[in-house]
Amino acid sequence: MSESAGTQTEQVSHEITLFAEPIFHIKDFIVTNSLLNAWAVVLILCVVAWFLRKSLKMVPTGIQNFFEIIVNGALGMADSVTGSRAKTLKIFPIAFCVFIFVLLNNWLGLIPGVGSIGFIEHGSEGAVFVPLFRGATADLNTTLALALISVIGSNLFGIIAVGFWKYFNKFVNIHSFMEIPKKIGKDITIVIVNPIKFFVGIIEIVGEVAKVASLSFRLFGNVFAGEVLLSAMAAIFAFVLPVPFMFLEVIVGVIQAVIFAMLTLVYFAIASTAEEH
Numbered sequence: 001m002s003e004s005a006g007t008q009t010e011q012v013s014h015e016i017t018l019f020a021e022p023i024f025h026i027k028d029f030i031v032t033n034s035l036l037n038a039w040a041v042v043l044i045l046c047v048v049a050w051f052l053r054k055s056l057k058m059v060p061t062g063i064q065n066f067f068e069i070i071v072n073g074a075l076g077m078a079d080s081v082t083g084s085r086a087k088t089l090k091i092f093p094i095a096f097c098v099f100i101f102v103l104l105n106n107w108l109g110l111i112p113g114v115g116s117i118g119f120i121e122h123g124s125e126g127a128v129f130v131p132l133f134r135g136a137t138a139d140l141n142t143t144l145a146l147a148l149i150s151v152i153g154s155n156l157f158g159i160i161a162v163g164f165w166k167y168f169n170k171f172v173n174i175h176s177f178m179e180i181p182k183k184i185g186k187d188i189t190i191v192i193v194n195p196i197k198f199f200v201g202i203i204e205i206v207g208e209v210a211k212v213a214s215l216s217f218r219l220f221g222n223v224f225a226g227e228v229l230l231s232a233m234a235a236i237f238a239f240v241l242p243v244p245f246m247f248l249e250v251i252v253g254v255i256q257a258v259i260f261a262m263l264t265l266v267y268f269a270i271a272s273t274a275e276e277h
Helices: 002-006 033-054 062-082 085-108 140-162 164-171 174-183 190-236 242-271
Strands: 022-026 029-032 118-123 126-131
Touching: 029 033, 033 062, 033 085, 033 140, 062 085, 062 242, 085 140, 085 242, 140 164, 140 190, 140 242, 164 190, 190 242
Parallel strands: none
Antiparallel strands: 022 029, 118 126
């Protein structure tokens, strides 16, 4: 009996968690598997950008021609949002970088090995498999950070574009109260209209917070749900069944990256417009 008990194999559990698992520590800084994935994407982007920079030509050929077609098409799409090529050129680098970063993170989570290569961690609840890499956009920390960059960046851009006082009055409309004594003799309705403008500004503040929640949860929810779906399909039948769903997730990855980048572009474009416009 004792020999039989000694030869029992330890059961290893593996389940997709809402949170990213820690891999190692740098002093007090925790490096998670989703952060490793994000670093891998940044490294890929840096290497590709370096090679493209070295091979740039006045007359594009090959891969440079391919990238120029994509960038020109994206610039045209951005122009339809901003209404101005000059404004587009100021916002486009941020929005396009966000698009590429989100897209690669969405796709990198679909590569074989991501989520299946890792190590076994022994704890009080038994042996648990911890993947070395995890799609960064399937971690709410990453999507929340991207959303904060988008919303805070758009507000800073708005301050630079229209000036601090005008932009501040978009949210705390002190100017509307200051106008009442000046214009009450010509238009009595200003007593009703301008206080409404002030409270609309307060609602705008709530809207800015809602933007962060909307951007972060939409991207996280779609990517995380895709990972759960693929894991479920692989558990049912590991070879043929998951393939159509993987193609579906490739398309979803593109759509979510486009939505995130376009919303970032819209936020920047709106912030750069004065309130009276």
